[in-house]
Structures are given as C-alpha cells and as structure tokens.
Amino acid sequence: MPANTADNWRACVGGLGVVCLFATLAPSLVAQTDGTGALTGTLIDPSGAPVAFAMVTATSADTGQVRPGATGTDGTYKFSLPPGNYTMRLECRGYKTVEIPSATINENETVVLDRKLEADAQTNSNTATPPQKQTTAPSNNPTAPSLQDLGITPAQAKGSAEAQALLDRRTHMLKVHQRLGLITIAPFAATLITSAAAGGRQTSTTGRDLHAALGVTTAGLYFTSAYFAIRAPKIPGTQTRGPIRLHKILAWIHGPGMVLTPILGEIAFAQKSRGEKVHGIASLHGPVAIATGAAFGLAVVSVSFKF
C-alpha cells in the first residue's frame, strides 16, 4: 500500500459507512415522501394485553373505499392511506365493536389511534376459539365444489417430489453460502484494519504477515461461500426480482475484486519486503480492497434489510 494508505483507508471506511447508512436509511426517507399518511395504533384488552388479529377497517368518508386490516400479535395495526377523512371500525370476537366516526389523515403525517376494547359478555362465551386441527371437512355436502369445478386439473394439483427436492437442495446450499458469507465479514474487517500496520511507512514484517494471513483466510472463506451460491440449483422459470438483483450485481464487483486484491497484495508484499515503497500496479491494492469490501458489505446489507 502507498505510504498514505492508512489515511485513505480511514477516509474510505468512513465513506463505506456513509454508503451503508444511506442504503439503510434511504427506504425510510422515500417512505416519508410518497404522498400518503399513516394511521397506526394498538388495541389492548381491559387487562392491558394486546388484542391480536382484531379486524380494523378504515373507510374513506370521501370515496367510500374500504381498507381492511388486522392487528398483529402485538395488537398493533398500521395503514398507509391517502390524505382524507376516514371512519374506523375495530372489531374482535369477544369484545365490543368500536366505531370511530372520524379520523383525518394528512400527507406525511402519522395519526395514532390506540384503543382499549371492552369485553363483550354476549360473545365472550362462544368465541375466539384457537385453531384446532381436525381431519374432517366442515362441509360434507356432496354438492360442494371441487378443484375441477375451479378449473384446476388433477395434474395441476399434483405436486412433484423431485421439484421439492431441488428446492430443498437450493435452500440448503444458499444457507451455507449465507453463513459463510457472514463469517467472512470478520476476517475481511480484520484484514482491512491490519492494513494500516502492513502498508504504512512504519510497518513491520509481522504486520505484513498478519495482514497477508488474514487476507488469505478471507479469500478462502469468500470463495467457498461463492461456490455454494454458484452451484445452488437454479429453479426453471424464475425471474430474479427484488433485493437479490442488487446482491447478484454487486457480486460482479466484489468477485473480481476478491481475485485482484490478493494478486496486487502479493506484489505489494514483495515490494515492501525488498524495502521498496509500494509502486506501480501494486499501489492499487488498497483502493481495490476498499472497493471490494464496500461492494461485499453492501451485498450483505442488500439481503439483510427490506428495501
């Protein structure tokens, strides 16, 4: 690495941090400027416990459009709604239905409507039955519709054990890819950190050896991880969509980078070992490593958070 690489490295790591921070925050920034407002809240029972799976319906007073929703297991609900006036209906078996006659949603604002539901004695005795498994159908009417009535042929309804096995194998290999990829982060980060002691003016053989050893470990783990991604079975007819596209595109940056970086590092190592200042093509070792690290980090982030 050039003499001032340590300073450059710090600046680039700062830049990588900014890139990752931006990548993480960008969706929320976009979400706040899409011209809608939010309506959220929590439903609790008289004891203060969250009411799960309650029906929450927002009806536009302006257009009459009905927006159905439900609370999650934590009793919360959330709507993303165009600005306007809405009536709200909160309903859950075992509780008295709550009607909220007016809720005004403004652009880029969040309205919070929390409510405590009162127990309804009339329905309490007969409800909220948790799911129970049984093998008999609720309908035994011989005239009940069949899959054929829906235009679904037996061939379409029949599954394929081979196709399932292919999916299982794909998932297994991608899990290994993911785990090895995550493990690779540690030696990769350590390699970048130790670069300061390997390429600066005041460096030692030990520093360079440690840096090289960590680099070799990183490359070994990286290429093992890549093997599992490349060799995972492809599922016919699948079009790549979503964050995985960015993940794959970034591989075209960090993949070649992970090949080039050790080669350039080896040249730089030899130059330093001869007491020379790192020069020529070897001076690209640091920048290429930084770019590779940034692309690799972004590839991990791209499939770790929902964008």
Place this chain on the structure above:
Amino acid sequence: MLGKLLIGFWVLSLPALAGADSQWVLEQSTLTYHVSHRLHQSEGVSLAARGKGVCHDGQCDFLIAVPVKSFDSGDSNRDLHMLQVTRGAQFPIVTVRTRVPESASASATIYLDLEIQFAGQTALYKQVPFQRVAQGSETRITGTIPAKLSDFKIDPPSFLTVPVKNEMPVRVDMTWHPM
C-alpha cells in the same frame, strides 16, 4: 295412466329442482400473508385465487384454491425460500373450505369455520370473523385468518440464525359474484 306418469315426473323432478340452488363465483381476490422477523416485515400477495360457492338446502359450501407459488413478495429469492419451507412444490395448491348458512348472507359480520389444506396438512380455524359488504350484486368479504406456521408443521424459516415469528396472518379480500 297419464296421472301416474305426471306424478312420477313430478317426483323425479324434485331433486333437479332442489339442485337449482344458487352458486357464487370468486370474481377477484387479494390474499396477503404477513411474516415477521426482527429485521424484516414481509408480505406476499396472491391475486390468483379461484373460488366457487354452491348453496343447497340453506347451506352454502365454498371452496377457494390458490397456487402456493402465486404469492409474490417482490423478492424472488424470498418467494423461492417460502415455496421451499411450505413444501409448495410437493403440495402446490392451498385450499380453503367453509360452509355458511345462507341466512348469514344478511349479516355485516360473519364467523366462519375454515378448513385449510396447506403444505400437506389440514388445519381448522374456528369462528374467524369476516366483514361482509354488499356492492350491488357482488359481495365483498374481508378479514384475517390467524394462521400459524406450526399449524401446518412448517419450520419457521430463519435469517441470520433468528427464526421468523410463528404467526403468519393471512389477510383476505374477496369479491364474490352470483352465477
């Protein structure tokens, strides 16, 4: 002789008349599953459900079927992973069966017992509330099925070694049309 023939014809025609009860067809639908993880809140949407209802002797039997692979979360990798964990290649169709008294068609809220076949398992969800809104000749049904992965013996998929929550509520928005 002619009288006996007429009576015979009338008796034989009774089942045919009884079979002339009403039928419903699923006009359009949006089914949305919701999966929670510490880092992700994912939803997958299917617009591909087919459904039919047959009313007979005051009872209506409904069948709704949807291909597992029709659920789209906007991420092909996640969709393939969900297809794998739900054994969607082996059991490609999810079916929901329910029986509703015809009299329930006048209620704003109906409570249904749903028999769901998914991932090679059958689970019954009792008294699931749905909201019913009449829109001209059509009927819109909305509600949420409180499905859980464990009900269908599905191992919760994990990410970064943290499994998703067991709860996988499915939001239902269907418009039915009388045939």
